[in-house]
Amino acid sequence: NAGVMQNPRHLVRRRGQEARLRCSPMKGHSHVYWYRQLPEEGLKFMVYLQKENIIDESGMPKERFSAEFPKEGPSILRIQQVVRGDSAAYFCASSREPGLYSNYGYTFGSGTRLTVV
Amino acid sequence: SQQGEEDPQALSIQEGENATMNCSYKTSINNLQWYRQNSGRGLVHLILIRSNEREKHSGRLRVTLDTSKKSSSLLITASRAADTASYFCAVGSGNTGKLIFGQGTTLQVKP
Numbered sequence: 469n470a471g472v473m474q475n476p477r478h479l480v481r482r483r484g485q486e487a488r489l490r491c492s493p494m495k496g497h498s499h500v501y502w503y504r505q506l507p508e509e510g511l512k513f514m515v516y517l518q519k520e521n522i523i524d525e526s527g528m529p530k531e532r533f534s535a536e537f538p539k540e541g542p543s544i545l546r547i548q549q550v551v552r553g554d555s556a557a558y559f560c561a562s563s564r565e566p567g568l569y570s571n572y573g574y575t576f577g578s579g580t581r582l583t584v585v
Numbered sequence: 586s587q588q589g590e591e592d593p594q595a596l597s598i599q600e601g602e603n604a605t606m607n608c609s610y611k612t613s614i615n616n617l618q619w620y621r622q623n624s625g626r627g628l629v630h631l632i633l634i635r636s637n638e639r640e641k642h643s644g645r646l647r648v649t650l651d652t653s654k655k656s657s658s659l660l661i662t663a664s665r666a667a668d669t670a671s672y673f674c675a676v677g678s679g680n681t682g683k684l685i686f687g688q689g690t691t692l693q694v695k696p
Contacts, residue, residue, distance in 0.1 A: 472627075501683060510673060510688040511628070524683050559627055566683075573618045573630035573675075574684065 472497075472562050473542075474577035481550050481584050489545040489580045493562030499523075500543045501574065502535060505557045517543060550584045557581050590687050591674055597693040604661040606690040608674035609654075615677045617650060617657050618684065622671045631659075631672075666696045 473492040481487050493500050498519050503511040513527040517537035528535065532550075537543040547554055558581075561574035591608050598604055608617070616635045620628040634641045634650045634657065641648045647660040661668055671691045675684040 503686070511686040513683055513685055516683045557625075561628075570616075571633065573620070573633050574628070575630070576620075576627035578627045 470494075472560055472575050472577035474558075474560050474580050476580060477578065479580055479582050481582065483551055483584055484549050487547040487550050487554070487582055487584075489547075489558050489560075489582070490542045491545070491560030491562075491577060492542040493560075494575050497562035497564050497575070499563045499566055500537050501561045501563075502543075502545050503559045503561065505559060505579075511559060514545070547582075550582075552584050555582055555584045591672070591690045593690060594688070595691045595693075597695065598664055600664060600666055600694055600696050602664055602694075604664050604668070604692055604694070606659045606672050606674075606692070608657045608659070608687060610657075610674075610676045611655065614652075617648075618675045619646075619648060619657075619659050620673045620675060620686070622673065622689070624670075628673065661692075664692075664694045666694050668692060668694045 472494055475490050479487055500517045502514040504514055505511050515528050515535045516524040519537055520539050532548045534546045557579045559576055559579045561576045563570045563574050591606055596604055614636050616633050618633045619631045621631050622628045632643045632646055632648050634648045636652055639650060645662045650657045671689040673686045673689040675686045
């Protein structure tokens with residue numbers, strides 16, 4: 469079991485470009501969460517998805533950010549027209565049950581470090 | 586918000602000493618979880634304590650939960666240099682099951 473796989477590990481984009489971050493959850497996990505972490509800070513919740521459904525997107529900026537978790541394939545976090553303030557580490561986590569009720573917590577990926585130049 | 590808030594923000598101890606980190610939250614919870622993050626890496630789940638539990642142990646880790654005070658503590662006994670990391674508490678928020686993480690405590694264990 470390879471755990472939660474995120475790619476790429478590092479991504480450099482110029483201002484105005486699009487960034488696509490991928491996350492493959494652990495086998496058997498149908499709940500996916502995206503978090504953003506700025507240097508020296510905690511994780512900020514962005515979005516919670518279950519297969520083909522967005523359960524909670526209360527942490528997503530209203531513009532430029534979108535997420536999906538299709539029936540087949542990885543979850544994608546998409547940032548359009550990136551700006552310097554989007555530079556951060558983006559972490560994906562998965563769980564078998566909703567985090568609130570999980571007996572085992574989340575399994576995190578190693579993150580994607582996005583740098584906007 | 587229901588965000589967990591840890592204190593202290595930073596803690597520096599000698600190898601062999603115990604380290605205690607505290608977490609406070611604001612609303613009712615189903616469970617509270619502690620995670621560890623090594624620099625530049627993803628978070629690793631350490632331990633989960635349910636709202637009807639008061640104390641839980643896992644190896645050198647001991648977690649307590651006081652729901653009346655809405656607080657939890659993580660104790661690492663006989664610390665090692667390899668315990669150097671950031672530690673985060675996380676609580677469930679709302680009805681959707683997502684976890685909200687605190688700002689974390691940075692622990693440095695000096696050899």
